[in-house]
Amino acid sequence: MPIATTNPATGQVLKTYEAMPEEEIDAAIERADLAFRQLHGTTVEQRGRWLTAAADLLEAERDATARLMTTEMGKTYAAARAEVTKCATACRFYAANAAAFLADEPADAPAVKATRAFVRYQPIGPVLAVMPWNFPLWQVMRFAAPALMAGNTGLLKHASNVPQTALLLEDLFRRAGFPEGAFTTLLVGSEAVDRILSDPRVRAATLTGSERAGRSIAQIAGRELKKTVLELGGSDPFVVMPSADLDRAAEVATTARCQNNGQSCIAAKRFIVHTDVFDAFAERFAANMSALRVGDPMDDDTDVGPLASEGGRDEIHAQVRDAVDRGATVLCGGEPPAGPGWYYPPTVVTDLTPQMRMWREEVFGPVAGLYRVSSYDEAIEVANGTSFGLGSNAWTRDPDEQERFATDLDAGNVFVNGMTTSFPELPFGGVKNSGYGRELSALGMREFCNTKTVWVGEGAASAGAGAHAE
Ligand code: NAP
Numbered sequence: 001m002p003i004a005t006t007n008p009a010t011g012q013v014l015k016t017y018e019a020m021p022e023e024e025i026d027a028a029i030e031r032a033d034l035a036f037r038q039l040h041g042t043t044v045e046q047r048g049r050w051l052t053a054a055a056d057l058l059e060a061e062r063d064a065t066a067r068l069m070t071t072e073m074g075k076t077y078a079a080a081r082a083e084v085t086k087c088a089t090a091c092r093f094y095a096a097n098a099a100a101f102l103a104d105e106p107a108d109a110p111a112v113k114a115t116r117a118f119v120r121y122q123p124i125g126p127v128l129a130v131m132p133w134n135f136p137l138w139q140v141m142r143f144a145a146p147a148l149m150a151g152n153t154g155l156l157k158h159a160s161n162v163p164q165t166a167l168l169l170e171d172l173f174r175r176a177g178f179p180e181g182a183f184t185t186l187l188v189g190s191e192a193v194d195r196i197l198s199d200p201r202v203r204a205a206t207l208t209g210s211e212r213a214g215r216s217i218a219q220i221a222g223r224e225l226k227k228t229v230l231e232l233g234g235s236d237p238f239v240v241m242p243s244a245d246l247d248r249a250a251e252v253a254t255t256a257r258c259q260n261n262g263q264s265c266i267a268a269k270r271f272i273v274h275t276d277v278f279d280a281f282a283e284r285f286a287a288n289m290s291a292l293r294v295g296d297p298m299d300d301d302t303d304v305g306p307l308a309s310e311g312g313r314d315e316i317h318a319q320v321r322d323a324v325d326r327g328a329t330v331l332c333g334g335e336p337p338a339g340p341g342w343y344y345p346p347t348v349v350t351d352l353t354p355q356m357r358m359w360r361e362e363v364f365g366p367v368a369g370l371y372r373v374s375s376y377d378e379a380i381e382v383a384n385g386t387s388f389g390l391g392s393n394a395w396t397r398d399p400d401e402q403e404r405f406a407t408d409l410d411a412g413n414v415f416v417n418g419m420t421t422s423f424p425e426l427p428f429g430g431v432k433n434s435g436y437g438r439e440l441s442a443l444g445m446r447e448f449c450n451t452k453t454v455w456v457g458e459g460a461a462s463a464g465a466g467a468h469a470e
Helices: 022-040 044-060 062-073 077-102 138-150 163-176 190-198 211-224 246-262 275-291 310-325 376-384 399-408 441-446
Strands: 003-007 012-017 116-123 126-130 153-157 183-185 204-208 227-231 236-240 268-274 329-332 347-350 367-373 393-395 449-456
Touching (some): 003 062, 003 163, 022 116, 022 126, 022 190, 044 138, 044 163, 077 441, 116 138, 126 190, 138 153, 138 441, 153 163, 163 183, 204 211, 211 227, 236 246, 236 376, 246 275, 246 367, 268 275, 275 367, 310 367, 367 376, 393 399, 441 449
Parallel strands (some): 126 153, 153 183, 236 268, 236 393
Antiparallel strands (some): 003 012, 116 449, 329 347
């Protein structure tokens, strides 16, 4: 894949880059390793000041950064601005909470026959981050903010279609005060990942992306015995039960499917509706989807911009055609418009069967599959009947059903009467083919820490577990 900025609204190639030669990659890994040693001598408070400076820069430069993201991958300018703000919030969250997340945890010393025992969280070294284009700032920040605060260093291999956003991130952390090499962008294609992850100085990897890329990185990491966190695809269910507030559910369903032009891992993709309210929900949902304005992502009146690539648009149209050819019904949308740009209309498809690609595969665009079920048990069966398990949504005002959904949905999160979203305060990640490991919260920070057990016998100084440099 060429490393280039191509505007999805026009198809115009705006800037291309040569991939970094191997010597430059090796030099960057060396700098990341040196910077890791340098961070070892810094306190969490110092790193917090740098991360707060990064938040200040993000906020001060929000509009220009947002414009760049819109130009590189087509999200609406409004969504891009919100993404920048969300990144600044996450930086401030980790700057404020890292000391508590990294604090030594005392253990029951007498039980383990020690005078003193505790758990200490320490950074592990340079971590490779392979990231996707769909939230080009946020996906990176939710790895980088906790990793840098913990004292790790980051090597970013970003998606090939967002090179300018990738370079902006390196520049941001440098200007915020982090030492040279603490966060480096490697302009490389995916074929370079094997070499980077095989380097003994690189201690772990995190990938947000497709199942295919996840399998590839997990194989390399397995061979090299390195830790990975994988945030992969999803085909999130959105279940609507008879007691649901239908107007609200149909409104949120529309946003949950079409936010980020339908290209979100945690977008609701399969709408599983109880037969008692199926027709009423379908009517409202199709009307809302049809009313969305598709167009120039820089225009404040636009709800849905272009897809990020021509290949991505062709893929979702092929999935819709496959369903229609096998007997599915299109309630709205279904035909890409003529003209420049990789646009696709908000689309609702129903009468789906397991033989159709849409039933089994992730649909990465503004296309909703609508399923009719006749009971709670059938809703769970359809919702869990996928190889993915990232997010899930259930709409019901019945407290018993709310509890049951929380337990029965086989996913990394369950949002009841709301759409799946991520917060720095809550763990984020999936099960099954949606990956493993968690980002965000204290758990995300500790994924790239050595959870070190410290046991001290007789003869030790009497001080308890205390502050330490990292
Ligand atoms: P992708 O093709 O897997 O690309 C993601 C990143 O992986 C890019 O940097 C890409 O580099 C790299 N890559 C691709 N193939 C690779 C390989 N064989 N070995 C090493 N690196 C490889 O994903 P995408 O299709 O662009 O992004 C959409 C997917 O990401 C969807 O499935 C979506 O659900 C998922 N996603 C998941 C989450 C989550 O949190 N779980 C969040 C966002 C997106 P190049 O660009 O150079 O190919």
